[in-house]
Amino acid sequence: MTLPSLFVAHGSPMLALEDNGYTRFLENLGRELPVPEAIAVFxxxxxxxxxxxxxxxxxxxxxxFYGFPDAMYELRYPAPGSPSLVGRMKALFEAGNLPYQTVSGRGLDHGVWVILQKMYPEANIPVVELSVDSKRSPSEQYAIGAMLKELRRENVLIIGSGGLVHNLRMLAQTDTPDPWAVEFDEWVAEKLESWKIGDLFDYDKKAPHARQAVPSYGVEHFIPLFYAMGAADDDRQAKRLFQDYQLGNLSLNCWMFGS
Structure with missing residues (x-):
């Protein structure tokens, strides 16, 4: 079985406690996808x-995170790790001449557990978290994801967790999406659906409102897209599964790559 890879926006940590269209979508997504043997999250x-x-x-x-309700700090997501998946990743990174290091004792950050506790609330599927590097070029980030594409045929779900429009300094108390955020997301959507990776790699120069959508201090939220895309490099298909906004321009979207 070959699983798709996903880009999943993790929005605000408060998604963990919220019940809205996006959280219900994530719950349904976990039920609709084939059950993976393990999950890898950039x-x-x-x-x-x-x-x-x-x-x-x-x-x-x-x-x-800080300044959230007490209930947020009581939440736990004790998913097991996966030594076998780590071993496979090591071999694939070595084959791609990518240096790597393993880390123990860190735990899953909220970019991982907030979405997974909606998708797989029983926390019984092994999870391995991977770092991203915002200083690398988009083509390098894509190439790292592509090193792991074989895992999709081994029933491993690969997820890039971030946010396509994620500029906390421009949030507003409104339910109406800002036109500039919508225009940026739609530009990205057109490029993804036609797999125009050259344009996407140059998004900062070509996309409308790129500086607002992906500020220099928030690039790390956009780039998990490239890792997730790379993991589907052998099956270049993209489908938007969900799109909505919170606080004017915080983009809540999910993209599926591969069939």
């Missing part, structure tokens, strides 16, 4: 120059 909240992989026997839960 998270925007682990931005490091080296490629890192989590190797805990049981994953801890990071509460890497």
């Amino acid at each position: 998270s925007a909240h682990w931005d490091e120059p080296d490629q890192l992989l989590s190797v805990d026997e049981t994953n801890g839960t990071m509460h890497d």
Whole structure:
């Protein structure tokens, strides 16, 4: 069985407690997809120059945010790790001449567990978290994802967790989407659906409102898209499964890559 790869927006950590159209979509998505043997997540909240992989026997839960309700800090997502998946990733990274390091004791950050506790609430599927590197070029990020494409045929679900429009300084108390955010998302959508990776790699120069949508201090939220796309490099298909907005321009979207 070959699973798709996914780009999933993780929005605000409050998604963990919310019941809305997006959280219900994520719950349904977990039920509709074939049950994976393991899940690998490239998270925007682990931005490091080296490629890192989590190797805990049981994953801890990071509460890497502040100022939220007490209930947020009581949530746990104790999914097991996967030594066998880590071993496969090591071999694939070595074949691609990509240096890597393993990390234990960190736990899953909210870019991982907030979406997974909606998709797979029983926390019984092994999870390995991977770092991203916002200093790399989009083509390099895509290439790292492509190193893992074989895993999709081994019933591993590969997810890039971030946000296509994620500029916390421009959020507003409104339910009406900002036109500039919608225009940026639609530009990305057209390029994804036609797999125009050259344009996407140059999004910062070609996309409308790129500076607002992907500010220099928030690039790490956009780039998980390239890791997820790369994982479907042998099956270049893209389908948008969900699109909505919170707080004017916080884009909540999910893209599926591959058939």
